[in-house]
Amino acid sequence: MAAAVTSRDVQEIVSKLSSDKAKPREEGIRLLNTWLDGERSIAFCNYLAHNTAQLKPNEIPHSETWPFLVTLLIQCASLEVSASKRRSPKLLYAKTLRVVVQRAEDSKFSGCTLPLLSVVKLLFNHIWDISSNVPSFQSEYGLILRHLLTIKDYRFHMRRKIYSSLMLWYMEKVETSLNEKITSLSNPKEEVFRCILTLHSLLENPPGDFPENLREGIVEGFVGIFSAVRDEGKISRKLIECVNMYLLQDGPNLGCLSWKIHESLQQFVFRYWLTSHDRSLKDAFTTYARLQLNLERDIGGESSLMDQLVDVVCKELDQISMSSSGNPRNEVVKDDKVGSLSGAHCNLVELGALVFYKGWL
Template sequence: MEGIKLLNTWLEGERSVGFCRYLSEKSSMIKPNEIPHSETWPFLVKILIQCLSLEISSSKKRLPKLNFAKTLRIVVQRAEDGRSSGKNLPLLPVARLLFSHVWDVLKDVPIFQSEYGVILRHLLSVKDYRFHMRRRVYCNLILLYMEKVETSLSVENIGQLNSKEEVFRFTLTLQSLLENPPGDIPDELREDMIKGFVGIFSHVREEGKIARKLVECINVYLSRDGPNLGCKSLEIHEAVQQFVFRCWFATHDRTLKDALVCYVKLQLSLTRGVVDGTALLEQLIDVVSKELDQMSTYSPGVPRNDSTRDVKCGLLTSSQLSIVELSALVFCRVLTGETYLLWLLKLNSLRFSVVHICGFVTFKHDPGTYLLCRMHWDSICY
């Protein structure tokens, strides 16, 4: 413990600048396949991991001292802070060891989860580090954080196990894991991840930064692994749809609304040709019709720094433009699909102004269908 205290005095304050620069310079001299010596960041990390393992194993009847985890977190951050002045990847020799150690600690030592969550997100942000993470470790970490989020959101645990800030940090780490896999998302993880998202959203009741981050997590997953899901993406939608369409018109959080629009765009793309995707189209045709009706009566007070002027659409915010693009995708999908006649009665109430906008954006997305869509637009309006 005295050694940890002494190390911390060198990692903080004025003396830390010279100390960290010295370690970075020495670390930059490590040759490939060379064992790091005692005056380098990798050696220091390895020694700290051994100290932490001893502290955890010797604290069966008491909580491990948090100062150990804090010191490792500071060392990892200081090593990366020195990348510009020293070696570009100072922790590369111990990257695999670090990921494995993080998993071993997170699954068994809850008191360290905040400090180790920061370490994990830090390592994941560096491509060359995460490629050294074992697939097994990645799978275990994904499932661990999905379980942490679901358990924390369940009704019986609200306000008991974890604070909202802690749940948000769990969600932040889950998003980082989804955004930064060590390669393709493993096939064996797919079923458990679908179940994980279904379980999580069975407990999401209200909007807020946690819910917004969870929608972003699903968007990341669908964009990365969606093409491999087939009709299973609809299993996720079954769990998410109630929250999505309840918040769609009620929320004043523009970032959440943009995430919801992104979500339905992804689902619309993934369910093309899927028979069960008809229900999703039916939901979206009602939603975008209401959205476009609202936009047609919307006041022109649009902030200049968040607007796009278009020849046919006029001045639109980025959010409005996203809605118009979604509308075009929905109507184009309906009018060029086999289910066109089933939707004709729903579409014939749309005004010409709405059709004009959608036809234009459809042209931007798929010029080949523009004339066909305009023919349908005209027949509906007249």
């Protein structure tokens, strides 16, 4: 049976984390982790969740609540970074903050909704301060950021300046990473992919409308990123999805900037559209083309895009037709016999209809 949690247990952790000396703070971090792991975690998290739920609106969180614990961990992480001029900060601080945020938000534990609302602005500020300066913390903090961004009531508390800074920093980091030689020892592909996941989350979940002064920076970021994209794969596929998300979210406000994006992507898109065997990548290309065609612009570039798409769409539709007619009768599933199409093929057919419709206008 899991041990019960008492106020004294929590206060012991709080006392150590509040110390002005590094050793007691680290002891507090390790003690906290013993309570966050295993069977004891359930009782500990329920205890903090219950106390947090009892807080009245605008009440300052006391020392046995999730917001107070997160604030302490932010202070501890900042002090650890400040004290680590000649060595890397201990990753345990970042991991512990990430675990605490995840536990606080875990629906399994009884408590209130939005338990970190009172500290989320501080948390966003801290993520930016540390991520931009401490490479070893970036992976853990990226996980925290992606989680917070998915919650509407949290992301609306992010300052626009912080959002813009994070967006441009992640774009620059992705571009720099793609330009570096990827090896198993430095700059692994998984690290780059995690950065792109966070970039996608930022594009998908802005704290309101995109700031006008950020648009050109985002477009320039995509131009730089795709100048460094060399091959197809999950990294390039996710990057196309990033572009699609941005065009979906802010495309109508871009004007001629949307064509600038296309100029940077077109070589990659049309090099791999017909040759790739990655159906998800092809589907991302199809979505990209539809988004670009649906954007109203008067810059003389749409006819060029149409010419490119007519050729590709016709060849893709021919491939689908040949593939379908080449299937032995006994290998055709029932749905195929009545003319149904997969989601990816439907997407392509809809693009074809749009291309030919616009071609007749």
